Amino acid sequence: MDNVFTKAELREAFPETSQIDRRMRDLRDRGWRIATNREDKTLDPSEQRFVEMGAEVWKKGQTKAGSGTAAISRNRRREVMADDGNLCRICGIAGGGEYEGSLENAQLDIARREVRKPGGEVVTELVTECRRCRIGGRDKQVDLEDLLGRIRQMSAIEQEHFAQWVEDDRRxxxxxxxxxxxxxxxxxxxxxxxxxxxxxx
Known part of the structure; x- marks a missing residue:
């Protein structure tokens, strides 16, 4: 049915494969696009849809398609999440936290974000986001020089307030x-x- 499948069908098709959820996450880290009902409202909560193939993961040493970036190791995931306070950097929710007005619990994951450094170099950096926020932030690039330029245009009082928010990492x-x-x-x-x-x- 138009590339739609369920986890139960995956487990049935690959009975020898454990931790199906982790395997799916690994595929997404390598550029595979697999939609859930958060991205595709026509899907039921138990359904997912294959959208686009990423790296050919069956080939030894294959990295994420188009990025030149290897899969994120478990230790690196823990480091990034610890640096980010184990919170989503966009909405501030903790893993397992319940979204306001919803029975849905947050799942934290690591997102790759392109950052344009002063001087024009574009690098890929890692950040902790919940699944809900990660969907909306895909393909977004941050320009640090532009951000700093807008801070410089603030009044001295505004810059002082902003600097305090940065120092506290909250507002x-x-x-x-x-x-x-x-x-x-x-x-x-x-x-x-x-x-x-x-x-x-």
Whole structure:
């Protein structure tokens, strides 16, 4: 059915292979695109879809397709996660944490991100992200010179605040920012209602 399969079918097809989940993760690390229902809403939670083949992993010494980067070792995964505080660097959730308003628990993984260094060199660096955030951040490149340039354009007070956030590796959101974040998650009808009510305050 259009390259759709389940883990149960995989286990049945490869009974001699243990840790199917880990094997699938290894394939993704080598450039294979295998969609879940997070990327493809037409899939059931138990289903996955083969989208694109990556590196020919049956060949000895094969690395991730198109990247020249070898698979991430277990020790390196632990190091990266420890450096990142064992938290998703985008949303801040811990592994096993429950997403707000959802019964889904977070799974942390290691993502490769392209970073353009001052001078133009583009390197691939590793960062901890939950599966949900990792999907939205694929193929994103960060330009450090651009980021630093925008920091330089801030006022001295703004730079001081930003430097403190960097030092603490966290920031506290004001009540207004928290309310704005909650408002942004509302459906269109409820946003319109809040908009109308604000005019009567």
């Amino acid at each position: 506290d959101f004001s009540a207004m920012e928290l309310l704005w974040g909650e408002y942004r998650t509302l459906p269109a009808e409820s946003r319109a209602y809040v908009h109308r009510m604000l005019k009567s305050f």
